[in-house]
Amino acid sequence: MATRSSEPTSRSSSSNTASQGRKVYLIDGARTPFLKARGQPGPFSPVDLAVQCGRPLLLRQPLPQDAFDEVILGCVNVVATEMNPARVAALRLGLSEKTTAFTVQINCGSGMQSIDTAYKYIRDGSSELILAGGTEALSHAPMVLKREAVDWMAGMSKASSPQDYARQVTSFSPREFMPEISLEKGLTDPIVGLSMGQTAEVIAQQFGITRERADEYAESSHRRLARAQEEGWLDGEVVPSISPDGKLYKKDDGVRPDTTTDALGKLKPVFEPPYGQVTAGNSSQVTDGASWMILASEEAVKKYGLTPKAVIIDSEWSALDPKIMGLGPVLSATKILQRQKAGLNDIDLWELNEAFAAQVLACREAWKDAEFCKVALGLDEPMGELEMERLNIDGGAVAIGHPVGTSGNRIVLHLMNALHRKKLKRGIATECIGGGQAGALLIEAV
Numbered sequence: 377m378a379t380r381s382s383e384p385t386s387r388s389s390s391s392n393t394a395s396q397g398r399k400v401y402l403i404d405g406a407r408t409p410f411l412k413a414r415g416q417p418g419p420f421s422p423v424d425l426a427v428q429c430g431r432p433l434l435l436r437q438p439l440p441q442d443a444f445d446e447v448i449l450g451c452v453n454v455v456a457t458e459m460n461p462a463r464v465a466a467l468r469l470g471l472s473e474k475t476t477a478f479t480v481q482i483n484c485g486s487g488m489q490s491i492d493t494a495y496k497y498i499r500d501g502s503s504e505l506i507l508a509g510g511t512e513a514l515s516h517a518p519m520v521l522k523r524e525a526v527d528w529m530a531g532m533s534k535a536s537s538p539q540d541y542a543r544q545v546t547s548f549s550p551r552e553f554m555p556e557i558s559l560e561k562g563l564t565d566p567i568v569g570l571s572m573g574q575t576a577e578v579i580a581q582q583f584g585i586t587r588e589r590a591d592e593y594a595e596s597s598h599r600r601l602a603r604a605q606e607e608g609w610l611d612g613e614v615v616p617s618i619s620p621d622g623k624l625y626k627k628d629d630g631v632r633p634d635t636t637t638d639a640l641g642k643l644k645p646v647f648e649p650p651y652g653q654v655t656a657g658n659s660s661q662v663t664d665g666a667s668w669m670i671l672a673s674e675e676a677v678k679k680y681g682l683t684p685k686a687v688i689i690d691s692e693w694s695a696l697d698p699k700i701m702g703l704g705p706v707l708s709a710t711k712i713l714q715r716q717k718a719g720l721n722d723i724d725l726w727e728l729n730e731a732f733a734a735q736v737l738a739c740r741e742a743w744k745d746a747e748f749c750k751v752a753l754g755l756d757e758p759m760g761e762l763e764m765e766r767l768n769i770d771g772g773a774v775a776i777g778h779p780v781g782t783s784g785n786r787i788v789l790h791l792m793n794a795l796h797r798k799k800l801k802r803g804i805a806t807e808c809i810g811g812g813q814a815g816a817l818l819i820e821a822v
């Protein structure tokens with residue numbers, strides 16, 4: 377059970393406000409449709425995904441091949457044939473061989489970390505133009521063989537006589553070759569031994585989030601995404617992908633517009649049966665997808681005649697007990713609000729990544745909870761209630777899916793576009809990170 381006295385820490389605090397460096401603009405971005413992992417490898421590898429959305433983005437922002445100083449790509453599950461996917465993607469996108477590229481991994485924060493690293497490189501004057509993204513093909517998550525299988529193969533390679541060889545062959549046991557379920561392992565915290573879903577159960581219990589509320593939230597995520605798709609609000613942000621066999625993917629395919637709270641209420645708890653709150657219907661979906669954003673300095677904007685859509689104002693990363701990792705956004709976002717002397721509802725729009733419906737709701741409760749605000753945030757008063765009308769207005773990972781290394785990038789991209797569409801000014805994108813961390817970015821539309 378989580379303790380409320382877990383003392384969080386943070387990095388890159390007030391020293392990283394944009395006022396202390398150069399302006400950093402968000403120019404444009406694009407993502408693939410998010411495709412649900414359906415028990416077998418999907419049509420695209422992590423690099424394929426990054427290339428699928430990178431190409432149309434670079435076509436509509438025609439920059440010279442060597443314009444980018446850096447390519448930074450978040451990816452949690454790198455596949456063995458695409459080591460350093462940032463570099464592989466950059467070259468497949470036709471960028472200059474002279475452009476350096478590196479991959480970042482901070483679990484679900486990876487796609488936001490790429491933006492924040494780019495932001496700081498440009499702000500501090502070491503770069504002018506950066507392509508920063510996130511990619512994840514959870515359907516391709518590497519499978520890990522059991523120790524016994526690896527030992528058996530080592531025995532085969534060491535066999536030096538026909539007798540050795542025969543002994544090794546006859547000791548073969550197919551059961552030992554059943555792979556360990558690696559995706560499940562990847563979504564289990566190695567320090568506290570809880571799956572991500574169990575950490576959501578911990579904070580649901582801590583803040584009294586009922587099954588009904590989690591299901592209502594999940595239903596609204598599907599409803600909001602379905603409306604956004606129907607109204608064309610994702611056009612341009614989501615670019616079509618074409619698989620090697622010529623199949624066209626145009627839309628996020630996890631959304632279920634017919635979702636009802638009645639149907640959700642019938643699903644069984646997955647992570648803490650039989651009494652838990654977290655089900656397949658109110659969890660983020662296991663999904664493949666990629667997203668890129670172009671970041672530029674003022675000089676690069678002038679040099680290439682770019683039209684910025686937003687400017688990055690501030691960023692913050694925090695760390696806390698891995699058991700309550702889902703509350704991380706409260707820590708990171710509050711630090712930004714304090715620096716900006718702003719309240720929750722002074723921010724026009726929020727993208728708080730929906731790892732789980734119960735986790736988003738627990739964050740909202742934490743801001744209202746005097747004791748949490750005092751102990752974890754050092755505040756005399758609670759922060760108050762974040763209005764639902766500002767939060768994940770076009771749905772989130774419950775409906776869209778959560779390709780873990782990508783989502784942090786997607787929420788910044790969508791926030792930028794939603795601020796423009798609604799002619800609003802300020803937005804915060806924030807997400808929890810497995811292992812007990814969280815990131816947040818404050819942007820302003822221009």
Ligand SMILES: CC(=O)CC(=O)SCCNC(=O)CCNC(=O)[C@H](O)C(C)(C)COP(=O)(O)OP(=O)(O)OC[C@H]1O[C@@H](n2cnc3c(N)ncnc32)[C@H](O)[C@@H]1OP(=O)(O)O
Pocket residue numbers: 482483484485563572573598632635636639640643646655656657659660661662731732778780808809810811
């Ligand atoms: C990692 C970090 O750094 C930080 C983080 O973000 S933590 C979050 C990381 N991500 C996760 O942990 C992933 C969480 N989600 C999961 O693991 C999986 O989605 C899950 C195990 C919860 C469910 O997986 P699944 O069983 O394959 O789901 P799925 O097959 O889609 O649905 C199961 C059932 O629910 C039903 N269902 C799902 N959504 C529904 C909806 N909206 N309405 C009605 N029914 C629904 C499905 O129809 C299905 O029913 P049947 O079995 O009758 O076909």
